[in-house]
Amino acid sequence: MKIRYSAYLLIAAGLAFALVSCGKSPETEQPAGGGGTAQGGQAVDASTAGTVTGTIKLQGTAPVMKNINMSAEAYCVSQHASAPAKDESVVTGPGGTLANAVVYIQDDMSKYSFTAPSDAAKIDQKGCQYHPHVVGMMAGQTLQVTNSDNTTHNIHPVPKDNREWNQSQPPGAAPLMEVFSRPENAIPVKCNVHPWMKSYIFVFKNPYFSVTGPDGKYNIANLPPGTYTVVAWQEQYGTVTGQVTIGAKESKSVDLSFNAASSGD
Amino acid sequence: MASSAYNQNLHRFAVFSACLTLVLVTAGALVTSNDAGLSIPDWPLAYHSVVPPFVGGIRYEFTHRVIAACEITISLIFALWLWRAEPRKKVRYFGWIAIAVVIAQAVLGGMTVIFRQPPWISTAHATLAQIFFCTVVSLALFTSRWWWQDASTMDDSGSPHIRTLAIFAAVATLLQLVLGAEFRHKGLGIAPHLIGAAVVTGMIFWTAGTLRRRFPSSPALTKCRVLLHALIGTQLVLGAGAYWSRIATQTDPQPMPVMVTLTVAHVVVGALTLAGTVAVALVTNRLLRHESEAVAPASRAQEAM
Numbered sequence: 001m002k003i004r005y006s007a008y009l010l011i012a013a014g015l016a017f018a019l020v021s022c023g024k025s026p027e028t029e030q031p032a033g034g035g036g037t038a039q040g041g042q043a044v045d046a047s048t049a050g051t052v053t054g055t056i057k058l059q060g061t062a063p064v065m066k067n068i069n070m071s072a073e074a075y076c077v078s079q080h081a082s083a084p085a086k087d088e089s090v091v092t093g094p095g096g097t098l099a100n101a102v103v104y105i106q107d108d109m110s111k112y113s114f115t116a117p118s119d120a121a122k123i124d125q126k127g128c129q130y131h132p133h134v135v136g137m138m139a140g141q142t143l144q145v146t147n148s149d150n151t152t153h154n155i156h157p158v159p160k161d162n163r164e165w166n167q168s169q170p171p172g173a174a175p176l177m178e179v180f181s182r183p184e185n186a187i188p189v190k191c192n193v194h195p196w197m198k199s200y201i202f203v204f205k206n207p208y209f210s211v212t213g214p215d216g217k218y219n220i221a222n223l224p225p226g227t228y229t230v231v232a233w234q235e236q237y238g239t240v241t242g243q244v245t246i247g248a249k250e251s252k253s254v255d256l257s258f259n260a261a262s263s264g265d
Numbered sequence: 266m267a268s269s270a271y272n273q274n275l276h277r278f279a280v281f282s283a284c285l286t287l288v289l290v291t292a293g294a295l296v297t298s299n300d301a302g303l304s305i306p307d308w309p310l311a312y313h314s315v316v317p318p319f320v321g322g323i324r325y326e327f328t329h330r331v332i333a334a335c336e337i338t339i340s341l342i343f344a345l346w347l348w349r350a351e352p353r354k355k356v357r358y359f360g361w362i363a364i365a366v367v368i369a370q371a372v373l374g375g376m377t378v379i380f381r382q383p384p385w386i387s388t389a390h391a392t393l394a395q396i397f398f399c400t401v402v403s404l405a406l407f408t409s410r411w412w413w414q415d416a417s418t419m420d421d422s423g424s425p426h427i428r429t430l431a432i433f434a435a436v437a438t439l440l441q442l443v444l445g446a447e448f449r450h451k452g453l454g455i456a457p458h459l460i461g462a463a464v465v466t467g468m469i470f471w472t473a474g475t476l477r478r479r480f481p482s483s484p485a486l487t488k489c490r491v492l493l494h495a496l497i498g499t500q501l502v503l504g505a506g507a508y509w510s511r512i513a514t515q516t517d518p519q520p521m522p523v524m525v526t527l528t529v530a531h532v533v534v535g536a537l538t539l540a541g542t543v544a545v546a547l548v549t550n551r552l553l554r555h556e557s558e559a560v561a562p563a564s565r566a567q568e569a570m
Contacts, residue, residue, distance in 0.1 A: 063516075066516075066518060076321075151318075166303050193301070193323055
């Protein structure tokens with residue numbers, strides 16, 4: 001009887017030891033060197049391609065963004081000594097323009113081939129917040145994460161269709177280079193050290209997307225002639241859509257609005 | 266008299282271990298409620314060292330790990346002490362079961378970090394924590410002076426038997442805790458946990474009500490039903506408060522103190538509720554017998570639990 005229970009303890013200890021041996025920080029996949037090539041097909045004819053532009057606005061009274069309590073870390077507080085940082089869920093500009101909206105073409109563009117940019121999409125951690133708040137990039141493109149703060153962050157995207165990773169980044173660490181290989185909308189990104197830090201990453205198969213700034217403007221260029229569904233996404237209000245028909249070398253404007261009274265998807 | 270074998274120091278150590286476990290459960294709940302579960306992305310080291318920078322969510326996660334290490338040490342000491350000083354064989358072996366459970370719990374904790382908190386691992390980690398707490402509370406009960414004393418058994422001629430009700434109440438409470446953990450770790454919605462709350466409340470009221478009807482004069486059983494009422498009442502209030510606070514603060518940019526406080530309190534009282542139902546099941550099993558069972562006037566303190 002003694003031997004049996006000792007054996008159970010040994011097994012448990014062995015399991016723990018094995019786990020210790022395997023326990024390590026999550027490895028980063030080596031980026032694919034950027035510029036991955038998307039699906040095969042014809043190239044977009046630049047001589048006939050058009051452009052869709054527009055402005056994204058918020059109708060109604062914008063919510064007042066709450067102050068972020070960064071008291072969990074004195075350094076973070078010190079970076080906002082003059083004014084507390086604010087929640088960035090809804091950022092508006094003059095005239096009700098809406099920042100951090102992602103505008104993209106919803107239609108199937110698989111008959112065209114696209115190459116992911118060789119330059120990286122970037123996220124910086126500064127003032128204990130992510131900059132920018134929303135990032136758009138292509139599948140296979142490199143994401144470069146930097147830490148401009150004098151404190152440790154961990155950057156933790158939580159995708160559904162891509163590989164999840166969670167990397168710590170102490171002050172002065174080299175930039176993290178990661179790749180999302182599959183298209184995916186609204187990948188939430190968080191820092192488990194600083195729970196108020198949030199951002200979103202959109203990964204597309206094609207380059208037909210744009211993220212608005214405080215002026216609410218977007219620009220989607222090099223679009224083949226055709227009829228398209230333009231989608232705008234905002235983290236609190238969900239999505240709104242519009243239709244546009246582009247002729248050869250035509251530029252059209254499609255303005256879309258969110259309703260401040262709605263709660264989104 | 267059997268109580269002469271009672272070891273006060275051993276019992277006090279068991280109580281200390283149970284209290285430390287409750288602190289550990291609290292620390293773990295703080296980790297989850299502050300979304301700090303992966304603030305230390307490696308295990309068993311922390312940022313490749315023994316002591317990480319103590320900032321932000323790392324404070325909760327690292328504190329939780331330190332208390333867990335203390336708990337494993339305490340549990341090992343207790344198991345060895347039981348092995349040397351406890352005359353009842355089953356209680357000695359129960360001490361080793363406790364150490365095995367807490368080691369398994371540590372392994373699960375490591376897995377939550379290494380595999381980045383898949384809901385089933387996080388739920389298993391939360392559930393095993395509750396089971397370990399029940400284990401140490403049971404050991405505190407077994408080593409108590411009351412348990413060593415001769416106990417006069419009483420006939421429970423009613424149906425269903427109180428022992429059965431108490432066991433089902435404990436099982437229902439455990440399942441409810443699993444559902445709560447699934448909700449917290451985003452494996453399930455709130456609806457199953459709400460349904461479970463109704464079931465557990467019904468089971469506890471049924472058990473307590475039956476205790477009052479059949480044994481209104483027994484001091485020990487009166488304490489049992491008072492304990493059950495107190496725990497379930499507190500837990501229901503805290504559950505409502507935790508859910509309200511979650512809704513009220515859902516647009517806030519970070520976990521808010523009111524939500525964290527109420528949710529952690531709800532988790533901790535949940536652990537106490539489970540331990541309470543387990544203790545009641547043990548006590549009723551010790552004090553009550555069905556009329557069909559043979560009368561055994563010998564001291565029950567000498568029996569194996």
